[in-house]
Amino acid sequence: MAARRRASGPPTKELLRECAREVVDVAEGIRGVSARTSSVLFAPALTGSAHRRPRTGYAARWALLRALTDKRGLGGSAIVAPDGAGHLLGAAGEMLGRESLAATVAVTSLRLRIAAVLLDHPEFEHDPGMRRLIGAVGTGSDRAAVRALRALFKDRGARRALSGLTPILAELLAVRSLLDEGPPDDDTAWALAAGRARAAGPPTGIGASYLPAPGQGGGGGTTHAVELSARERQGIAAEGSFLDFLRNIDLLSAGGRVLVQEVRGPDGVLRYVVQAPGTTPGRPRDDSAQDVADAWRNLFLTDSPYTRSLLLAIREHGIPRGADLALVGHGEGGIALMNLAQDDEFCRAYRVTHLVVVGAPVDGRRPADPRTWVAGITDRHDIVPVLDGRDPGAVFGPHPNRYEVAYAGPVREFPRCHLLRGYIDHLETVIPHATRDIDRALTPYRGPVERTRAYRLGDRARPPEGHPFLTVPTTSLATSAGPVDMPVRYYDSSAAHLCFPLDADVARSLLPDVAWMVPTRLGRRALAVLSLYEHRCTTIGPYTELGLSVLVDDLWRPHPYDAAVDLLRRADLRRTGRYVVALAVGTEEARTVADEVWAQPAELGSAEIDLEGRRLRAEAPELGLSVTGDAGPGVRCPEPDWVLYGRRGDSTVRTLVRTHGRPRVHARPRIRLRLDGARGALARHLQILELDSVRPGFVLSGPRFMAHRSAGAVLPR
Structure with a gap:
């Protein structure tokens, strides 16, 4: 394989997927050996032989057990037994750190598929959550990758990291299921690992025990008009029309x-249309059921807060039983x-005639009423539909009585290719x-x-998200980019302030x-001060x-040592x-707010920034500058x-920024x-x-912090 790669140059996504298929074939072969060895270990004939001839019988069983559990054999969780004893022994092997060889090899295959996705979508590597994933699965040790992924899934607070993993969620769910000590969905996970179509439903590798129970942060939805x-x-x-x-x-x-x-149809019958949005990338949902964490819950439990809230809204609206109902949704709303x-x-109470989803997974799911007409529209560059188990490179036959359109839109970058506005434009022009x-x-x-x-x-x-620091009174302020809530809240940011002493004149x-x-x-x-910010989640995106x-x-009564x-x-x-003095921001909305609300002279300039460790990096090729160092x-x-x-005309605008995090000051930076x-x-x-010719005197860093920035107050100065 290595010779083949050297001959063909850098790996392509097709080559990586082909390698993944070869590796998973090996994994399934090992799994078959484990199953056959387990069946021999627990065979009644061998058990009876051990009782009759303990010296040789128990020695044979011990050899088989070692083959199944030893770290140089088939691994700790390779035992399969119908009476549960095998699971108990397998769990003990896991506790001793002995991974299943078949699962480890399957994880290698999944890592190759993840690499193929990253090769096709390099923008994912710029996302902080994706960088954490690359750090977990990009290690040279399969065992280290296995344990890092398991630790990530067990971290209930890693919602932001998990939101960045959405594009390869199917692979990660398969990994979690393969590594789970209790494998109720083992066949589903192996179907995903092998790239086979599965019968229905997502893998439940993150079981209900990993999801918040009702009354503990995620179980109960609410709604009000x-x-x-x-x-x-x-x-x-x-x-009424689709667009x-x-x-x-x-x-x-x-x-x-x-x-x-409520729509009056051509035949005079009153019908009802429920329209549900998805999660907007980068925007927190506070105490709403419509957020990234509950998008995950939607995949595993049909009583997720979003689903419950929708049901409450339908009931509060007073839709009569037996009425015709059409459901139209995007992203998480479609799920x-x-x-x-x-x-x-629900389908006994209402007649669901149509279900139309855009940018959401529908493959493998069947409505309770077989008469329901289901339609799905998917941009091939939109990776969110893999939530239902479709590999971006896999092609499964559509279910009967369904209408599915998969097309290649002009925008490849995620999450832009998932935005509903893009889908609407494509439905008008591309399809x-x-x-x-x-x-x-x-x-x-x-x-x-x-x-x-x-x-x-x-x-x-x-x-609410960011409680209690970010639960502050808000007001809407009109800008040329639309209304903006003030103060602007920053839920997940990193910053580095490079402080340069310079001549006072x-x-x-x-x-x-x-x-x-x-x-x-x-x-x-x-x-x-040269300030570098990476704002991963804010109320302005x-x-x-x-x-x-x-x-x-x-500004009025300057005194010595005021700063101290x-x-x-x-x-x-x-x-x-x-x-x-000058500001460069990555989005038009942020530029508008800086200019119109805070009176700060802002220009557009995208940058790639990584400020989460001691090693700082910022690349802004559009501006012609970069910052690197320790x-x-x-x-x-x-x-x-x-x-x-900031300055606006003859006035000065004062803006207050409150932060909450774990800042550090670095006295000897090498940046x-x-x-x-x-x-x-x-x-x-x-x-x-000439700041490029000197090093900063000191650096103030905040690898992870929250902040809120007030509206600018105009001063008569």
Whole structure:
């Protein structure tokens, strides 16, 4: 195999999948040997022989047992016995650290398939959760990878990491099932590992014991009716059609709400359409049932909070028993709707005539009512449908009486290829025939909408995300990019602040031309700060941020040593702050908020940033700058709350940033800033200051923290 790879150059995804198939064939052969050896070990004839001739009989059984449990044999969990004794012995072998040889080889096959996915989608490697996965499965030791993956699955708090693993969830679920000490879904896991189609349902390798029980953070959904804003009421469709239903979902997706509409069909019959959105990437759902954690629960239990909340919304709406019902959903919403359609009691109460899902798994699932027409639309670059067990490279035959369209959209990057807005555009331009076909099937629902009602979903059992630090009063602020909730909350971020001493006159030249704004002096020097942020989850979406700022004195009554005294004050009482000279952010929404709300001069500039260890790295090729190096030893320090200043016209805008994490200060960093053809205001300022020729005096790092950033307060200065 190695010679073949050398001859053909770098591995391709097809070659990796072919290798995976060869390896899993070996794993299944080992599994067969384990089963046959176990059957001999527990055969009545051998048991009777051991009683009759203990000297030779028990020696033979001991040899077989060692072959099954020894780390140089078939491994600790290789024993299979109908009476449960084999499972007990296998569990004991696991506790001694003896992995099943068959499972370990199968994990190797799954790792090859994961590598194929990463080869086809290199953007996954830029996601923090995916980097953790690569660290777990990219090790040279299969045993280390096995244990790292098992530890990851057993970490109930690893919701953010698990959200980044969605693209290869089917493989990871198979790994978890293969490594589970109690293998109730062993056949399903091996079917996934071998790339075979399975009968139905997802693998339950993460059993119910790993999911929060009702009353313990995830079991009970809630719902209540909410009024739509005037803008939303104008955007809600007044006629029933497939694209109109999807546009309704897209309109309400940011608020954790579902929609129920009553449509008068061409035959005059009143019918009902339930429209359910999915999870928006990068946005927390607080106490809503519509979040990443419950998307996982949807896969295993049909009584997930999202599913329960949908059922409560249908009941609260007052849909009469026996009424015709169409279910339309995207992503997680499609999974929850499929859970409803699979419920016998629900289908006895209502006649589910149609189920249409976009960007959600439907293969292998059958509604309780065989008359239900099921349609699924999937972009081949969207990996979310592998939640139901489809390998991106596998092709399984569709179920009868179903309509499925899989197409290759123009956008390959995840999660952009999963966004509903992209699916709507593709249904209009790339696959208009699918729109016509589904609209034809939905003919009974093609008519005027007589009533529309929105319901907000909730999960009362789980505290809000970031509680108690991020449970703060919020207000909506209008911007050119749409309304934005203030303060902006940062649920999962990393930061590194590179602090450069520089000449006070040079620092003064970076500030506005007003006499009362002066740089803070630390001795004879001022302080410039290059801040690197990786915001993985915020209320304005995930983005990266690079900013240059200068520490400034009190705007009215500057005093010596103000900066040192301010460290003893609460953040909202501080007089000093940092004036933001230049800023580069990764998204248009973040740029709009920085410019219009915080009065900070922001430009668009994407970056790849990794700040979670002592080794820091930031690459911004669009700006022509990079930061690499080791922060060095560090010590804990107080929370680095900040006051940031910006300018708008003749006024100064003051923004308060509160943080919560485990910051460290590094006194001897070995970090270098490199500029290669500086492009943009930020890079030009760094070039003028010649910061690429010196090392920072010290670094303040926060590998993982939460924050909230208030709206800017306008000062008469």
